[in-house]
Structures are given as C-alpha cells and as structure tokens.
Amino acid sequence: MIEPISREFLVGCEPAHAFDVWTSRTTTWWPVSHTVSAEPGLEVAFEPRVGGRVFERTPAGEEHTWGEIVAWEPPSRLAYLWHIRRDRSDATDVEITFEPHDGGTLVRIVHTGWERLGDGAAWRERNVGGWDGVLPAYREACETARAS
C-alpha cells in the first residue's frame, strides 16, 4: 500500500464556516497553478450533494471536472473522488473532516487510493515506460495553459 497523504491543521473559525469556505468559496483559495486551465478568472465549484461534481469553469464557460462527491455531511465531513487531469478510472480518494476544537476547527485531509494508480511493477506494466497514464494529461493541461 502506498502511504496516504494526510494533513491536519487548526483553523480559527467554526466548522460550519470552514466547510462553507472549503466548498462554496473554493475559488478564493485554491491555488490557480493547480487547476487544469490555469486561466485567470476561473471558478472552482462543488455541486453540494452526493454524486455532485467538483469542477473548474473558465471565464469562457469551459468546464473541467476534477472529481465527484461521495460524502456530503456539512459541517463535519466531505469526501470526493479526485481525478483532476486524469481519467475517472484513475481517481483517488479525498476525505476532509472538520471537527470543533477549542473554539476553532481541526481540519483533517486524508488523500488515499494511490495503489489504484498501480504500484511499482504493475504501474509500469500497465503504462509502457511508466508514464503513459500521466503524461498525456499533464501535457494536454500544459498546452491548454500555454495556448490561452
């Protein structure tokens, strides 16, 4: 198993606000360099329900789906499949919890499912040269960003 990415940190606001900033004000904080188009003025949106999409919308109205919501439990828990710049079959799992802590909120991010991308030999076997699954998406994204 490939080690999950996990982070936790305290935020000086209530869980409900933290959940709200995460899901409905994403545009204000998500690093634009980590989007598909990297276009100035793009929006990041969560459709607030299980089965809803996480996506980016450029000012021209072009949309790129990043994932799909699998748990929507405001104000305490949120989980989504994450496949930004990849095929949906290569999705990994993101879970965020918001827990009251000393008048603030303890935010915990756990990003798992890396083995779904294949590991070691399996990854290399499935993707000739080890990179076929990754590079086209990177390349396409980079080119989109340059062309704009």
Next chain:
Amino acid sequence: MADLAGAGDPFDALGDPNRRAIVELLRDGDRSVGDLARDLPISRPAVSRHLRLLKEAGLVTDRAEGTRRLYRLHDEGVEAVRSYVEQVWGDAAARFRIAAENTAPTERRG
C-alpha cells in the same frame, strides 16, 4: 514553504515543448545528453539545463555508465505524482486557512 524547498513542480517542468520532447524520447529508453541533443533542435547545454529541471521535478533520474551519464524516466511514476499532490495540499491548506480565518460566515437561511 519549507517542505517545498528544492522541489520542482512536474506541472511547470512539462510546460516547455523541449522538455516534453525529452520526456517523449526517454520513453523509448535511457539516453545520454549527446544522444538526446542529436534528436532535438537545441544545443547540448540546453538539453542539460532541461534535464536538470526535469530531475528536480522528479520526472527523470540519472546514473553514470562508464564515462557517460544516462538519463531515464523516473520509475516510480505513482510516487512522483503522489509527492506532487502532497505539495498541492500543503499549498492549498495554507491558503484555505487564511481564507477561512479572514472571512465572515454567511447568514444561513431556513
């Protein structure tokens, strides 16, 4: 951020057509700088510069073979992607905290 020190961004690294061409060439097997330069419209020093950036981004590794240095695509593609995403989360978490702490909660209706 301290944990990002020295780490190149694979996304930026691939934002250059020559670096993408290098990666394409390395897919077919390990190559030396001179070998790569023959197939590219750029000089050897330019190829070396691009390789250094690709290496910093974790996309390419190198090894000495006799007097030559051979470059190859990083074997552990998944691990490279994972560590890239780890950087993304670090960056996103810091920005999220600032946004959450400096905005007022919206009034909820109903």
